[in-house]
Amino acid sequence: MSLSAITLLGAAGEAPTLTVVGEGVVLVPADVVYVSITATVQDENLTVASSESSEALNRTIEALIEAGVDEGAFTAGRGRSVSTIQTASRVCNNSTCVVVSDGAVNLVREEVTIRFDAREEALINRSFEVARSEGAEAGIAGYALVDRRAAIAEAREKAIQNAEAEAGALASAAGLKLGERLEIFERSSPLIREPSYAFDPLGMRMTDLFDLSWPVAVDPFETASSAEPGMMEVISQVFVTYRVSP
Template identity: 55%
Template sequence: MKALVILLSILILASPGSSHEGMTLKVPGEGTVIVPADVLFVSFSFTVEGENVTQGSLNASEGLNRTIEALIDGGVNRDDVSAGRGRSVSKIQSTSRVFNDTSGVCVAHEAVTLVKEEVTIRFDVTDDGLIERSFEVAAAQGAEAAISWYGLKETAGPFAEARKKAVEDAEQAARSIASAAGMRLGERLQIYEPYRPEVIQRSAALDIFEMGMADLFDLSWPWTLDPFEKGYPPEAGMLQVRSGVVVTYRVYP
């Protein structure tokens, strides 16, 4: 994809009728840094098994409320508990086949209804003791706990570093392109940032090309069609901060 960008840039430079004094070169740049997450989010859920959905919903809600209060008693900050809660209802029905001498008959067993209520709580990643204790408290209340995702609360430093790398990448590419066109790179005229830096973590549901579904429909940047250079963080708890810029330079013959 970068080769395509270089080719297009050279075509622009070599276009007939261009004035050398007014010629400019516009080049995209990308910068990424890998940083550790400073917050993580844990999903706590309480599941009730039964036939009555209404009663099951009440029991699941009460069970989750007890779990939340026990977590707060154990040191969780109430403000870190998500205001939104999710509820799901599923029905599980199994079948078996009974055989006699000549044929088989499918027998449907009684269906089981599961009602699950769920809430997310934020933790500082450095508070290992509280995180471990919260998992234990949830288990004692009959609830389940699982890490949902990681996040970055302090973004100023990583964003600045990613932007710096993006500008440096654009300048390196611009020098190569200008040289390939037999020209000299001049002063930087403009830096355009189409969007603010984004924080990315490796998804458990990447396809064989290691692309997220959103990337499949985002054709705005060279890395979209170059999935093997995405450089996703290799382990849980590490995040990628990615910046993209478009830099315009003056070029001279």
């Protein structure tokens, strides 16, 4: 948790005020799970590899629908990647060695994503089994929190409580008495994200690079979260101003 505080002394004749930054963090289970299904084919002929990967993914999708996956759960569009693996051999005679190209193999991957309700645990597990039985790969692509109202309200409440505790400590340290709360300001909507599961020395995630309004985006002291996969982190940051008196 990152906290900072500043004091704003009132002008002549005005009561001094204290403004603090409070942060509230809540961990809640995701209510949406995204599963990626990938079909991979390797062949020297790119056309053949492309055709077979599409057929393999179509076959897997049909099997998943038969197993109970809603056709509307498949997200629009497919991902497709093509890579070439070049092979070569080193040939030597009595005096020299040369590298001779043996050929190239094309690797084609096609992917589709399925959106599940997190409560459909049995269906998610079954989709993994079906995909693998069809020769495809299946994996968790990510999580989301759609119904976020309760979590946001809790994070905001914690942020205000945190601000009040910090304000009380600062006022006491300065020999002042903490008075009434004058203003609460939230600079931006609460941040909702998947916690990081490994230590990041820069304290950054790719999504944080585009949200410079949050101190956590550039906090070099952030450590790894202990949250289990499938949890979402909701962070509220508020600026709270209090009246203080001698």
